[in-house]
Amino acid sequence: MHNKYPDSIRRAEEARRQLEEQAVRSPWRQRYHFMPPAGWMNDPNGLIHYGGYYHLFYQHNPFGPQWGPMHWGHARSRDLVHWEHLPIALAPSEPYDLHEQGGCFSGSAVESDGLLYLFYTGCTFEDGQLRQSQCMAYSDDGVTFHKYPGNPVVPGPPPDGSPDFRDPKVWRHGDSWYMVVGSCRDGRGKALLYRSGDLRRWRYVGVMAESDGSLGTMWECPDVFPLEDRWVLMFSPMGMGETRGLYLVGDIDYERGRFLPERMGEMDCGFDFYAPQSLATPDGRRVLLGWANSWPWMPWFSTFGPTAESGWCGALALPREVHLRADGTLRFPPLSELSSLRHERLFHGRMLLDHGRSLDLPPSDDGCMELELEVDWPDGWGELEIALRATPDGARRTVLLCAADGAVTLDRDHADGYLRGSRxxxxxxxxxxxxxxxxxxxxxxxxxxxxDLVLSTNLYPPEDARLTTITARESRAEIRRLNAWRMQQAW
Structure with missing residues (x-):
């Protein structure tokens, strides 16, 4: 291994330590969602259970709160809820991944013969042209990684792809290893399939799945995994408006290398959930982690919001389990271990709210909480308005409105003066x-x-926005159960 590689890790660590002194003072630092100590983060990478820990890697710029040369940050956990930061795992250092607008892009992790292998996209620009290739690194302790001397293991895209050729997800089936890579051609997203017997030599199989023209212009961060007797293909499409992530449920014809879809759905109908990746837990569950942001509304190479003023930007959404419904579609309940974060019960009870009547919950000292509700409408469907992170004067609030026609709307037009829109x-x-x-x-x-339905959003509320109010509109609402908890920190 070249001497410059550990040097690049040391420089990245020192830069992040300097930013951290500023970041810890930010009022918007998450209490129980994962985020790096400082700097920029986006996609989760390399999710795996290895050596008794869950390992999480993530796209990371340790030199600033903006998108930049991509490194792999690293953390581990016993329960996917409480996290311990580890040294940065990968840094740009070689001709195939060293560029200020490139680096070590997204990928995945597998274990073989006791070693932990990382697969990532090396990204550079040569003569103004994008160059993306699939690369490998390995570790025998799960902390220090060595780039494979034979990199890149897949030097470039096949004729079916394009220079946009990234985000390898690797898994084992039978006696072979498989890799799916996101790509595109002629404005249509694609998932390209490779096969290997030893993780080092890869043979192109063909196009595993592709858009029919309506499912996005580029498929980023594809993920393939078994779920009960089905297979799932997930991807984050570019060029689909408000759609951030799609899943296909079906089967795989491994002889032809084709995914055979039967059902399709959206993982999150909110604003901020992108590039999710899954892993299998030792007890057989499938768990999903996603980036709590999305590219479409971000000016390229700039910042998402006011957190950049404090030297950080980006977090992950809470981990979600993946369950298969009887009709072949998916649902995404929150990870069961998240209940361990409940610290103090703020409210417990049941009540009947008449037309226009409101209930004000006791405020959490930091505005961070979990709510659990079961609601009926005795006189037929009505509306329930839940104002979250509201200020005493009501000027700032994020509103969840449950309407008569069965719609659930998340409205952030009055949340913080920065974000807009409703979903x-x-x-x-x-x-x-x-x-x-x-x-x-x-x-x-x-x-x-x-x-069955998930909606996620970011917000940057003022310090006094700590109130929660529940209001019945136009009918009676019977709240059969209402619990509210103050939450512990996850660090």
Whole structure:
């Protein structure tokens, strides 16, 4: 291994330590969502259970709060809830990944013969042209990584792809290893499939799946995994407006290298959930982690919001389990271990709210909480308005509105003076409405009917925005159960 590689890690660590002195003072630092000590982060990478820990890697610029030369940050956890930061795992250092607008792009991790292998996209620009290739690094202790001397293991895209050729996800099936890579051609997103017997020599199989013209112009961060008796292909499409992430459920014809879709759906109907990646837990569950942001509304190479003033930008959404419904579609309930973060019960009870009547919950001292509700409408469907992170004068608030036609709308037009817009999702069934709402320092995540519908958003509220108010509109609402908890920190 070249001497410059450990030097690049040391420089990155020192730069991040300097930023951290500023970042810790930010009022929008998340209390129980994962984020790096400082600097920029986007996609989760390399999720795996190895050596008794869950390992999380992530796209990271340790030199500033903006997108920049991509490194792989690293953390580990016993439960996917409480995290310990580890040294930066990968840094740009070689001709195939050393560029200020490139670096070590997203990828995945596998274990083989006791070693932990990372697969990532090396990204550079040569003569103004994008160059992306698939590369490998390995470790025998899960902390210090060595780049494979034979990199890149896949030097460039096949004729079916394009220079946009990134985000390898590797898995084992039978006696072979498989790699899916996101790409595009002629304005249509694609998932390209490779096969290997030893993780080092890869043979191109063909186009595993592709857009019919309506599913995005580029498929980023593809993920493939088994779920019960089905296979799932997930990807984040570019060029699909408000759609941030799609999944296909079906089967894989490994002889032809084709994914055979039967069902399709959206993972999150909110604003800020992108590039999710999954892993298998030792007890057989499938868990999903996603970046709590998205590219479409970000000016390229600039910042997302006011957190950059404090030397950091980016966090992950809460971990979600992936469950297969009887009809072949998916739901995404919050990870069961998240209940360990409940620190103090702020409210517990049931009540009937008449037309226009409101309930003010006891405020959390930092505005961060979890809400759990079950609601019926005795006189037929009505509206329930939940104002989250509201100021005493009501000028600032994030509103969740459950409407008569079964829609659930997340409205952030009056949340913080920075973000705008509303997103609406539709319930799958009538009857009792079940909600779990997680409010952190700079985000809200809403899980409807045990993950049948999920809506996520970021927000940057003023310090006095700590109130929560529940109001019945135009009818009576019977709150059969209401719990509110103050949350512990995850660090």
């Amino acid at each position: 609406c999702g539709w319930r799958r069934r009538r009857g009792t409405l079940k909600l779990r709402i997680f409010v952190d320092a700079s985000s809200v995540e809403v899980f409807v009917d045990e993950g």
